[in-house]
Amino acid sequence: MNVLLINGSPHAKGCTHTALEEVASQLHQEGIQTTELHIGTKEIHPCIACGACAKTGYCIFKDDPCNQAIELGEKADGLIVGSPVYYAAPNGGLCSLLDRMFFMKSYKYAYKPAAAVVSCRRGGASAAFDRLNKYFTISCMPVVSSQYWNAVHGMTPAEVKKDAEGLQIMRTLGQNMAWLLKCIDSCKTTHPHPVREPQTMTNFIRE
Numbered sequence: 426m427n428v429l430l431i432n433g434s435p436h437a438k439g440c441t442h443t444a445l446e447e448v449a450s451q452l453h454q455e456g457i458q459t460t461e462l463h464i465g466t467k468e469i470h471p472c473i474a475c476g477a478c479a480k481t482g483y484c485i486f487k488d489d490p491c492n493q494a495i496e497l498g499e500k501a502d503g504l505i506v507g508s509p510v511y512y513a514a515p516n517g518g519l520c521s522l523l524d525r526m527f528f529m530k531s532y533k534y535a536y537k538p539a540a541a542v543v544s545c546r547r548g549g550a551s552a553a554f555d556r557l558n559k560y561f562t563i564s565c566m567p568v569v570s571s572q573y574w575n576a577v578h579g580m581t582p583a584e585v586k587k588d589a590e591g592l593q594i595m596r597t598l599g600q601n602m603a604w605l606l607k608c609i610d611s612c613k614t615t616h617p618h619p620v621r622e623p624q625t626m627t628n629f630i631r632e
């Protein structure tokens with residue numbers, strides 16, 4: 426089994442990576458592999474709502490990591506998205522990537538356990554955490570929780586390493602993700618995931 430870790434920070438080895446690494450350590454102990462995708466520091470296109478992905482399953486923009494995220498997300502058994510907190514929200518580049526990764530493509534990730542992880546210096550963690558969870562809860566993805574909302578605190582990885590409670594929250598998240606993945610795997614023949622009704626979209630218009 427493999428869990429995709431999306432590192433939505435411009436810092437490849439920063440605080441967000443430090444948090445994801447702690448989650449990954451528990452997954453590895455449980456025999457689950459991880460793949461970390463760093464979104465990098467180059468420009469990430471916003472979604473232009475062209476709808477082309479509805480036909481192809483991929484984004485028309487090919488010069489940033491979005492299509493790689495789509496492919497890795499489709500192959501993975503679980504997903505963890507990490508972000509630094511910017512003005513009490515996830516990193517804007519990460520939101521642009523996730524908008525394009527999920528829009529018209531959430532069927533690719535349905536029924537895969539998911540979790541968000543955020544890193545902040547001081548405040549805004551739970552608002553950023555809530556925003557990231559929106560991608561999962563509109564996509565039939567079971568959200569994995571921990572003993573507290575999934576945040577670490579620090580400006581540097583060294584500071585995050587001193588956040589004993591934050592790191593414990595990450596380890597608990599890793600254990601819970603491993604447990605749920607194994608539960609889902611062990612009953613996939615006896616209890617396959619539900620077959621959904623075709624989606625009704627009323628746009629709040631009633632005729």
Ligand SMILES: Cc1cc2nc3c(=O)[nH]c(=O)nc-3n(C[C@H](O)[C@H](O)[C@H](O)COP(=O)(O)O)c2cc1C
Pocket residue numbers: 434435436438439440441442508509510511512513514544545546547548549578579580581582
């Ligand atoms: C543009 C910007 C906005 C930020 N806004 C916040 C904020 O609202 N709250 C906070 O606690 N930290 C804020 N920070 C600090 C980062 O969230 C924090 O240092 C984070 O741990 C960095 O993670 P990284 O090393 O993975 O990039 C901000 C940093 C930047 C660059």
